[in-house]
Amino acid sequence: MALPQSAYKDREFLAVIGDEDSVTGILLAGVGHVTDPPDSQKNYLVVDQKTDTATIEGAFDSFTKKRKDIAIVLINQHIADKIRGRVDSYTEAFPSVLEIPSKDHPYDPDKDSVMKRVRKLFGE
Secondary structure (H helix, E strand, O other): OOOOHHHOOOOOEEEEEEOHHHHHHHHHOOOOOEOOOOOOOEOEEEOOOOOOHHHHHHHHHHHHHHOOOEEEEEEEHHHHHHHHHHHHHOOOOOOEEEEEOOOOOOOOOOOOHHHHHHHHHOOO
């Protein structure tokens, strides 16, 4: 069953949760956006060794639950592993959550929540 147009018509931005190289590459592609003041929310989060799990979870929740202008959330797979329970339990169609590789961490389809659902759908 298709979703009504009202579920996605205002979703026009990508959001990124990733390491510095991934976020920089996405921003150089022209995806960066900051909402109007006074809150001025960014559509990205740069994660490094000092970033705590609560900050990552807060950004993920903001992009998936609070912001209604985000269509797709890109997250580095090694960062998604830090909040794996939250990523795996997310089942909404919009915004879509896609796990991407990073320069130092290769993609593992066995960890990807979308691939897990696809395998389950096909009975594997």
